[in-house]
Amino acid sequence: MRILHVLDHSLPVHSGYTFRTRAILKAQIGMGWEVAGLTGPRQSLFGDSPAEADGLRFFRTAAVAPVRSPLREWREIAALGRRLDEVIAEWRPDQLHVHSPVLNALAALRVARRHKLPLVYEIRAFWEDAAVGNGTDREGSARYRVTRALETHAARSADAVAVICEGLRGDLVKRGIAADKIMVSPNGVDLHMFGDPPPPDTALAAELGLPTGADAREVVGFIGSYYDYEGLDDLIAAMPALLAARPAAHLLLVGGGPMEAALKAQAAASPAADRITFAGRVPHDQVERYYSLVDILAYPRKAMRLTELVTPLKPLEAMAQRRLVAASDVGGHRELIEDGVTGTLFPPDDPPALAAALAAMFADRAGWPHRRDVARSFVERDRNWSSNVSRYAPLYLKLAGRG
Template sequence: MTRVLHVLDHSLPLHSGYTFRTRAILKAQQALGLDVRGITGLRHGETHDTANPQDIDGLIFHRTPGAVSGPPGVNEAREMVALSRSIQALAKEWRPDIVHAHSPALCGGGAWRASSALGIPFVYEIRAFWEDAAVGNRTGTEGSVKYHLTRALETQIVRRADAVFTICQGLRDDLIARGIAPGKIGVMPNGVDLSLFGDPPPRDTQLGEELGIAPGTPVIGYIGSFYAYEGVDDLIAAMPLLRREHPQARLLLVGAGEMEPEWRAAAASLPEPEAVIFAGRVPYDEVERYYSLIDVLAYPRKRSRLTDLVTPLKPLEAMAQRRIVAASNVGGHRELMKHGETGFLFAPDDPVACADALSEVLDTREEWDAVRERGVAHVRTRHDWACNARRYQDVYHLLLADVNRGDGRAALTAPA
């Protein structure tokens, strides 16, 4: 049985798009007969752990103990060394055949060091470029020294990896533009564990009453993290315009994050602040209750390198839930949906365009069933983890065959 060690920034029991993707990957690989474990770096945080390793939902996660410090650059180098040592210590008792690291580059750097010392293949998967994510969450500046150093580190790790995956074509194209061989880079798109999504539940009447949403009310929803690049401020600004045509429309925001105080203030300043409902962060196993109240899921991401290059997960989950999706016309969304067929696109950074699109969607309910069915079919054929995870297995087999032949770290044509 092939053993695969996934090297992660953080994992369950923390909840994020990152951890849910990780869970889906590991569960799908288990179903294919692989023996998988995860190991997290120092940024996962010891305060979230009651044991090392942890068994969560039938998945085993190991932790890197301790802490490091130092000036910028030195601190990160020490983190990679600590992670590498932790991987090598684990490998003495649980011998992995493949080390599969997931971005950011700190995970890749630590995993590369360890895989080189252990003499086993190293796979690196990029979910977003670390430097662009820092700009998106307002902890970095595009074009700064740190931005360029982070980008250079990522490129170096990609060159050293035996195989590379990205979550979308935009990231792959960017790496190719840096001079990385196209045959080395496969695409593993964001996906959905369809075993978690059956028939959508009926409207949760009790929850509707608790939130003050009467039956028949047009509900626009956003479920996700509260980061600036998500553009929910534009969605809030669109509500007075939307309510000119649909006076009863409400906006339901489910989630939390750094932008919550600013977005609450923006909603409070509206002429009709009751149009916006903040539900807060909810447990993952209760999210379906909120989906049941929502007519249209809106994802108004602002235009940036991050949103043009990276595909989000939530629109796919909404399609799997047979919900209508309206999203800003940025590159990441265009990879997931086709306007008028599986969802609806509107100009980014433009509350007027957002309001006009949402009004048009609400006015064309007779088309919704067909859009829903095409959306579900799209997820089943392109974004089902039970099928897509086989691509990993194909690459692992190629790498291990090279090792067994004594070819070393041979060039790989990864499936795109």
Template sequence: MTRVLHILDHSLPIHSGYTFRTRAILKAQQALGYEVRGVTGLRHTDDGPAAEEADGLLFHRTAGAANGPAGWREWREIALFTQAIDRVVNDWRPDLLHAHSPALCGQAAQRVARRYGIPLVYEIRAFWEDAAVGNGTGNEGSLKYRLTRKLESHVVREADAVVTICDGLRQDLVARGTPEEKITVMPNGVDLSLFGQPLERDAALARALGFEIDGQSCPVIGFIGSFYDYEGLDLLIAAMPALTARRPDARLLLVGGGPMDAALRRQADASPVANAIRFIGRVPHHEVDRYYALCDVMAYPRKRSRLTDLVTPLKPLEALAQGKLVAASDVGGHRELIENGKTGTLFAPDDATACAVALAGLLERRDLWDGYRRAGREQVETHHDWALNARRYQDVYQMLSPMTVQKGLNAAA
């Protein structure tokens, strides 16, 4: 039985888009007959044992702390991570290392792969330097940005195979000189065992939130996720006056939190339609479906940037799996997931008016809703079901299997 060790930034029991994709990959690989484990770096900040089981998956942790000025701190972090991976490899003897971005994971895994002669797959979910810009912790073109990009390119060059989550990332790597045949696209997916059975609408919860008028349900626009600036939630709030001018009963539900939370709440309080906007805050993962069930349309008004043009988000797929209507900004990452006029509605990015018009148009054409929902669900089942997509990893791993023998001989020589 093939053993695959996944090298990760962080993992369950932390809840994030990153950990949910990881869980889906590892569970699907287990179902295909692989033995899988994970090892996380210093950015897994939850307290826990050196080896921790979460949801039936085993994760090893990296001990220690990396301090000092930028650059030295990251280099020390890679060194400690390398030691942790080395210990697991020496004890468990995996057949293959599968590192997931950011590049720190790939660099640490590369050192161990070279030492033991084990094939290395490097999977990119987003470019770390662009994610830092999107999160407000970095600046495009800065020294740190350029050094991070250089490290990423180095890891890609040294890996035996590269996986990306979407075509935007693949095209960027090809433009950097990576051979096309080295790259496999593994689209973002949904575990339909978790998101495939929507809950019934909780009428008591809807009433408590003011989503009924004279006994009639209000149409609800929803966003469930992290509150980063690039998500464009300020534009969504700014769109509400124009939307309610056409649909006075429309309501906006915002579930989650993040760096923009306080600013968004201030903006909503100052809005002339503040009474139509509800903030819930963060909720336990097992309660998320209750809030999905209240929403008619899930809105994703991402702002245009390198990050949003290159990277496909996970949340719209979860919404389509839940049978929700989807309205999203017309950026590259959304265009890979949503077909305008068939599985959802796309509108001009960075434009609150365009957002309001798109949302109003969806709410006013209830006759189209069933068609959108069927097409969206079919899109997920056909192209984004992890139970099917994970089989693509088999092709990548099998391509590298002869390498396992040859590298082992070279390492022993």
């Protein structure tokens, strides 16, 4: 079977989106299928992109001339549709697998019908909610309602729909999409990339100004993108109370994003300023060194539609690294974390509760080895990409038989 994945962006860009894509394509190749990706015009925002990355083949779409929204989006849809026509004629896929955002689905639907190809639309997050989470729109606006209607139209028009979690599936069913048309392909981890965690990198700890003695170090960490919905302002706000309970505590923030300047200003004004370290963005092949310094990975996402419906990838990677996980009690986290078993859940938007949860975890070091083993076993059993991707096989075969 030859499968063409239609994508917003791909490797060599590093993001949660591209890592999920990489995992899917690699696992499908391992199943004996031929796969390739086609990226949309926005890939060009990240610079020149080769046709091959990490052993994977990608077709590219040329950038469109910059214009204001919404004309820009419609031009992007048209450009991707034309390029998809060309790629289908050249590569002759048996199956189109289109990944969100909805712009990709709108570009591919007509082309798929014209070529009589089955189309699976995979939704990783609703575009309207992602815009609210990124601070570029507000819930209930005219743009929000139009985008929501387009998302519903695309799901209804596709031959099948894949989503990454039960929250998205439930929301689509409420919109009138048939439940038997939707499959759940949850986020997972490529366990070939996560073996035994390395020992703490003491040289890096010294470079960052972290304590190097194991007995003196109590490091809370976040490794990812600095978006408002991640709740990192609550994590910084929790630090004075955490230090009052655990004087050795230190916060390490690795990454960057739209909230970076505001978070640095908040940290500089905090009484805990000398215990908050911003490491900046780091190359992906260096991330494991930073994981090695963190005792507890914290994910204090705020309570909103995006975080209630969508499961993140980072907590699973932390569990695979045998790191302790503390996360806000929102729907996306509850699908991944069993409180007190594979991680700790605390009330969202509540810095004192966050501080208390972290302090309690540091006070229970005797229970850490068991919790790490249980969390790692959960990932191996239920969130391993090699088994997750096998869920697509019966769907593809069903659609091929229908065709």
